[in-house]
Amino acid sequence: MSSVEYYLLWLAGGLVAIAGVSAFITQRLRHSVARRLKAVELLDALARYSEWVAAQRRNLLFQGEVQEDAGALADMGAIVRQWFPELAAAAVQVFAVHTRLLEFLSSQQALRLQDPEAWLESDHDLRFLEHWRELDVAVERLARELRLMGDGAAAGPEPRRASAA
Secondary structure: OOHHHHHHHHHHHHHHHHHHHHHHHHHHHHHHHHHHHHHHHHHHHHHHHHHHHHHHHHOOOOOOOOHHHHHHHHHHHHHHHHHOHHHHHHHHHHHHHHHHHHHHHHHHHHHHHHOHHHHHHOOHHHHHHHHHHHHHHHHHHHHHHHHHOOOOOOOOOOOOOOOOO
16 A cells, blocks of 8 residues: 555544534534524413413403414423423422412313302412413423523523513
8 A cells, every 4th residue: 555545544533523414513513503493482382371370360351271382391391301401300399389370270261160159259360360470480490491402502582571561
């Protein structure tokens, strides 16, 4: 083997190694960008859900879970499962508060239809605000953990959270 062939073989090997490293870096960058976009989608889903909850206080009648609410929570769950499994505990807390909130709203609706006077005396607004605060803590925990993740996945905007007032 001549020295030219030897150097050409090393050059070809170096180019293959550089191509492999470049492909790896590109794949990591794409994954990081995709996680950032999914983080923004997750924050948006949390904001949509918070707006739905705030609207429940203003509604005259509780209508049960509607597409808006179920869609936002389904989006949140899917994104957490697929892209952020490390946030599963915080997402479970949001779902638990959601379940308690739905039970509360359903029971208030039933009481309102059966005995409006007892419903007025049940201090429903104060109890709704307790659920709202609990939900706010759960949503804030999820958003904070998303922002604290080390890969910069949550460089997106603050979630828009509706006020219960």
